[in-house]
């Protein structure tokens with residue numbers, strides 16, 4: 001059965017004897033036996049079970065507590081069933097108005113454990129489902145056990161009453177030790193390791209001026225440090241946290257950041273995109289075009305990078321051009337909306353498709369009063385200023401008078 005450690009099935013503590021007085025339902029007897037097994041009680045006595053014995057319903061409900069049912073002792077009277085005991089408890093939800101101590105289940109468990117430990121024999125009576133124990137039966141016992149319950153709904157199911165007693169008794173007998181605990185974690189982090197992580201964290205937090213205002217800094221540091229010391233970090237925890245802090249501090253890397261292609265790779269990517277993206281029908285949807293533009297923006301070729309630097313920093317052009325920005329469904333490399341000028345970079349070794357594509361784009365742009373200037377990437381790389389002068393001249397010329 002799940003949750004059952006067969007190697008420990010034999011665990012049978014020397015516990016009190018459970019006595020069911022005239023139980024009516026086999027199911028309750030079986031469930032009581034099961035509860036007893038759960039808490040390592042093994043001696044079950046039954047006084048006059050209503051449906052006789054053995055009882056198939058009891059066996060079914062016992063769910064494996066057969067060892068308890070097989071050794072059940074049957075009695076005709078309660079007196080006989082308790083004759084050999086020297087400490088007897090009677091469980092009851094009701095006040096029986098007898099001059100007899102009334103205790104809770106914990107106190108009963110403690111007293112029984114002490115009694116058994118000194119060689120005594122303790123038992124506990126449970127009454128019938130219908131009407132519990134008679135006054136006479138309660139009169140036989142030394143103490144009454146009653147559970148702390150809702151006074152307006154005090155009566156428990158018989159087997160559940162057995163379970164509560166078993167639970168309290170077992171807790172007491174085993175000092176509440178749990179059968180399993182959190183698995184061993186990796187080795188605890190050393191003070192040294194925590195310090196190193198923390199210093200690192202502070203350094204990064206200082207970079208972003210997190211620890212402000214200055215007069216609160218010390219308190220913030222103590223609070224912050226306590227978060228980590230309180231959690232008893234393992235060495236692995238510290239590695240992980242360190243990695244997390246550094247990843248955030250250093251920013252996106254690799255593909256997430258984008259600029260992973262060198263100039264030559266970027267050139268090839270642009271060519272590919274031009275052929276498969278802008279050219280064909282694939283780019284029909286605006287979002288695809290924008291997505292490609294974003295990709296291109298993140299992967300500039302060397303020529304693009306050079307030109308873009310000038311277009312942003314050179315006083316003659318600064319603020320007038322945009323990069324990889326769609327004009328309609330086209331994306332010229334650079335475009336100036338105020339001047340209505342598009343700059344096209346011509347990469348070495350371009351195929352016919354790309355050339356045709358550029359021609360189509362040029363026609364489309366010119367039809368909308370854009371002037372298109374083509375710059376060969378090699379020229380940009382070789383003599384940038386010459387290309388810039390060409391551009392400057394075009395701007396000075398002003399819009400075409402078409």
Ligand code: SAH
Nearest residue numbers: 091092093126127132146147154155156161
């Ligand atoms: N109708 C019965 C209750 C029967 S419950 C009556 O009024 O007494 C079956 C048995 O479970 C009870 O005889 C008693 O042994 C136990 N039991 C049920 N509720 C209990 C409680 N609140 N405190 C102690 N024992 C209880």
